[in-house]
Amino acid sequence: MLRAILFVLLLPSICLAQIDLFEATKSKAVSGLTDPQLIAGRILVGPDSKPAIAEVAIVRVVTAAKFVRVKARKSIFESVELAKIDEQRWLLEGVGRYSVEVTTFDPDTGIDGAQIEVVLGEPTKPDDPTKPPDNPPPSGTFDDIKTISANGSKALADPTTSGRLATSLTGVAPTVRTAADLPSAQASVVNTIENTLLTRMGASRNKDWLGLWRRPLNTAIEAAKQSGRIKTPADYAAVIEAMAAGLQPTGAN
């Protein structure tokens, strides 16, 4: 029995010894370029280039094993091929969360394997020097909404409902962000708020959430819309997140 246990314990350490290094280093790649040339420290590209920057990963495997296979999976059912750069490096590209696996084999030492997780983000457009600076991130621009939400929450002194609303709004924000248009986003938000308020119990039912929270926020959001601060569902999602933040105990100012 002792020998069997030792065998089980020792086997992994023998196999792991085949892979000396397995790592993924994130980098950025520019695509959509025509006729790129490096001149005087600048990359000159053709006039019809449509550059886009995407996150990529360089996967590096150092091993003495004779056979090496590297593959990536987005899910059990979806594998992704990596482009081989040289004997030790592979290129992984495409937005997503990947499980990158390496398998090595050597007739003398047997089979070994390892796995790491790599997350690659959304591609972004490079800054256009002729474009005016972007507005600050939406979350920063709706502090007024957060303050109104916080003041209403404080006046109502109904932490149970505040907490439930904050949770509901945080939950609906991603749906709002990807909504087809503002009216459908508005409907989902109003439904979420009303369904949450409908579940009020006990003393919470005696609180005027309509007058002290909903109406002031509705007025402020409408004003933000009129002034052009809210144009898209994504802007509105930032508003919803600001409302939710104001409902948190730390959101009160």
Place this chain on the structure above:
Amino acid sequence: MDYHIPPDTVVHDEVFAAAPSNLWHLPKEIWDKIWAKVEGEGVTVAVLDTGYTPHPDLPTPGIAKSFIPGQSVDDGNGHGTHCCGIAVGRNDVGVARKAKLNVYKVLSNSGSGGSDGIARAVREATDDGADVISMSLGSNSPDRATNDAIDYAVSKGVVVVVAAGNAGYNGADTIGWPGKHLNSICTGSYNKAGQISVYSSGGRRLDWACPGEQIISCNTRGGYVAMSGTSMATPFGAGLLALVISLMRREGMAAFTAADAVRAFFEKYCEDKGEPGRDVRFGWGIPKAAEIVAALANDDIVWA
């Protein structure tokens, strides 16, 4: 002391296999618009009556209790089931058609019950989470325990709707108890023509009048039957108040905290009938259901 189904409640002979598609007290051209905004979601109506018999248009009660010794909650009379249908019946039969139903059998199959059971049932209905209590019953004299139980219910934010009685009005107050109790919402009956029902009891305590004549609702032997009386007006009023409470809660408004708050609401949202202002026949008048719902729905709030 015994309470009874208000005397002279009329059960009409005709039994319908299917409910008429457009009941006079729930005209579709008005009520389809109301139900598009609110159907009583999240609100519980407790019906204290002769019990409950299952019917395709009735929800299964969340709670069903009998306070009549030796009788189950099963409705051997028909009055209770009919009232349940008026308040919360589904398929266009009832007012608050998505409200929850709790049933308390406080009147026997012969239509009478002791005050002890009624008082206990009011308290239990309150503790069980009722938002509205509907009591189509009455007596000629007050009972302390019942009145105290109603006060208890109202103190917990429950609206208690009670039938005025079917004694008519000849100049002297004919309203029964506990309809006459200050914390009850005392309900009279009006007919299809908008006139007060001849049998509807009158007096200074009357709060309002609701549809109560030839009201078609669930029959314990299947199908539907028409009944007339302030007994029918009472669950209509209870159902309407269930819609009001559902809307108020959903919109984020503060709840009614006293019967006086409900009365202030009636003063604003009832169509004045009879003598100008509150009067002995109509109370504040008859409810303007569509206006009530439109006013409470806050359709101008579109962002938050």
